[in-house]
Amino acid sequence: MVRIVLTTDRTLMSEYRHIPLGDFAGCAPPNRFPRALFDFIAPQLPASNGLAIRAPYGLRKLEAALLKGFPEEEVVVAHPDYVEEFIGSDTKIVGVNTMDPLGLGPVSKLFTWGGPGYYSYTMLGFYTIIRRIQRVRERRGLKFKLVVGGTGAWQFENREEVARRLNIDHVVIGEVDHIAPQLFEQIESDNLPELIKIRSYPKPEEIVPIVRPSLHALVEVMRGCGRNCQFCEATMRIARYIPLETIKKELDVNTAHGLTNAWIQSDDIFLYDVQDKRTFMPNRDSLINLFKTIMSHKGIRHSNPTHGSIAPAAADPLMMKKLSEILRAGPNSYIGIQPGIETGSIRLIKKYMSQKVKPFQPEEWWDVVLEGTKVFNENYWFPAYTLVLGLPEEEEEDIWDTVRLIAYLEEKLPKLIGEKAHFVVTPLSFVPVGMLRGKEFYNPKGFSEAEFCLLYRCWRHSLLEVQRLSINFFRMHPAFRAVFYPILRLGLYAAIDRLRAWGKSMGYDPEKPLRIRHN
Ligand code: SF4
Numbered sequence: 001m002v003r004i005v006l007t008t009d010r011t012l013m014s015e016y017r018h019i020p021l022g023d024f025a026g027c028a029p030p031n032r033f034p035r036a037l038f039d040f041i042a043p044q045l046p047a048s049n050g051l052a053i054r055a056p057y058g059l060r061k062l063e064a065a066l067l068k069g070f071p072e073e074e075v076v077v078a079h080p081d082y083v084e085e086f087i088g089s090d091t092k093i094v095g096v097n098t099m100d101p102l103g104l105g106p107v108s109k110l111f112t113w114g115g116p117g118y119y120s121y122t123m124l125g126f127y128t129i130i131r132r133i134q135r136v137r138e139r140r141g142l143k144f145k146l147v148v149g150g151t152g153a154w155q156f157e158n159r160e161e162v163a164r165r166l167n168i169d170h171v172v173i174g175e176v177d178h179i180a181p182q183l184f185e186q187i188e189s190d191n192l193p194e195l196i197k198i199r200s201y202p203k204p205e206e207i208v209p210i211v212r213p214s215l216h217a218l219v220e221v222m223r224g225c226g227r228n229c230q231f232c233e234a235t236m237r238i239a240r241y242i243p244l245e246t247i248k249k250e251l252d253v254n255t256a257h258g259l260t261n262a263w264i265q266s267d268d269i270f271l272y273d274v275q276d277k278r279t280f281m282p283n284r285d286s287l288i289n290l291f292k293t294i295m296s297h298k299g300i301r302h303s304n305p306t307h308g309s310i311a312p313a314a315a316d317p318l319m320m321k322k323l324s325e326i327l328r329a330g331p332n333s334y335i336g337i338q339p340g341i342e343t344g345s346i347r348l349i350k351k352y353m354s355q356k357v358k359p360f361q362p363e364e365w366w367d368v369v370l371e372g373t374k375v376f377n378e379n380y381w382f383p384a385y386t387l388v389l390g391l392p393e394e395e396e397e398d399i400w401d402t403v404r405l406i407a408y409l410e411e412k413l414p415k416l417i418g419e420k421a422h423f424v425v426t427p428l429s430f431v432p433v434g435m436l437r438g439k440e441f442y443n444p445k446g447f448s449e450a451e452f453c454l455l456y457r458c459w460r461h462s463l464l465e466v467q468r469l470s471i472n473f474f475r476m477h478p479a480f481r482a483v484f485y486p487i488l489r490l491g492l493y494a495a496i497d498r499l500r501a502w503g504k505s506m507g508y509d510p511e512k513p514l515r516i517r518h519n
Contacts, residue, residue: 001088003074008097009125014042027107029118050082057218059097060210069181097150101126109429145169174198178206209249217259219250225267229353230435234267255299262303269305270312279359282312284319310372329380341385344405345398390430390442399450424462456510463492
């Protein structure tokens, strides 16, 4: 039995068949999204002797940091299906990594919107693993501490009673790379409060490279942002750039296990090593050097960044062209990226996120979005945009502005670049984090016409976009793909029809023509 057992829930132990945006399936509610379908989309990664072969990146980081202070035999990352096998009388701490324990993340809040008693698979998965660990503790009469951490730990900040009800001993919020062994020793010896907030940050050289493979072969190249969008947690962290040596070590770990892909984690990749923090002009040379280093690494065949904003694409098309060449982007090999459009309302852009538009001005936002999308697409990048619905003081007209911006993109983009025009867009619910911590969650009882039209138009656009995708876009087993792809195409039209009928049943006309007023 092991002194420190780390694990996670089942929704975080799947690569969702590499379906684009498939990881969001965990945010769906079981009472709307059948269990059998979820299990098909989210098969569990295999285990080896009960250990996770690949694990969420945050868990791998914690494991690596703990191994600086504890011997190898005292720390394991257990696959959630086998966690009981590692817990015994020698166990002092069981740590559970979570991204969305209470279903309060922006995607879960949106997917469970409006339904009484709706909750997400992520919440179900978290409760399930916690209860299983509790049962082991009770039945075997053990005394280990149950500790929860990870990017979703903030959800307990104002819900400490939930942590108590679940018999969680400690919730850790913040980065622990630089203090993990000391922190765990203190937790073992009972010296800390239930809610542990880590206020210090590791310096880049204190961030230890992972020692075992990560889910999706994820590798982090920077932490934090500096654009100061007020609704975003990333902006609360100081921007730091991970040394290239650390990045290369992590690539080695993943490629040694046969992983040829590298997902590059950052909050905004185009801020990597940015020098001009007044205009946020991307540092083209550093970005080129970074991706050259990654793509020339032995064993790496494909790479794509996870997040990046739109304005840098509009500001430096040459950089995008060069990055695309390095990343070997092409008609059969698009680079996926998740940027935030957030809103079409210039009023809200000015109020909450004016630096997102830099080096441009807030008033230019619509053109920045159009031009940035055009540059992405021309260079074979496929943006999966997100919006934020329900910002404090958002008015109906702000939402209509966002509807109009999406319609503007749909109208103008194909005229500029024809068949190359591609994007999907997903509205997310506002959650009060970052500088807006303490504000109300967005929790409407029903849909206003603007809200419904926004959801309808986003989903319609995204579903039609999926219809246009080549079968090769879905990186899954050919037999599954042969079955999955036609069903998906048929299902999409049915889904659009149902959405439209739903809107009409509420007295709305989701297809009504819009006067696109350019801000
Ligand atoms: S640009 Fe993105 S990551 Fe940076 S503060 Fe804004 S929302 Fe957060």
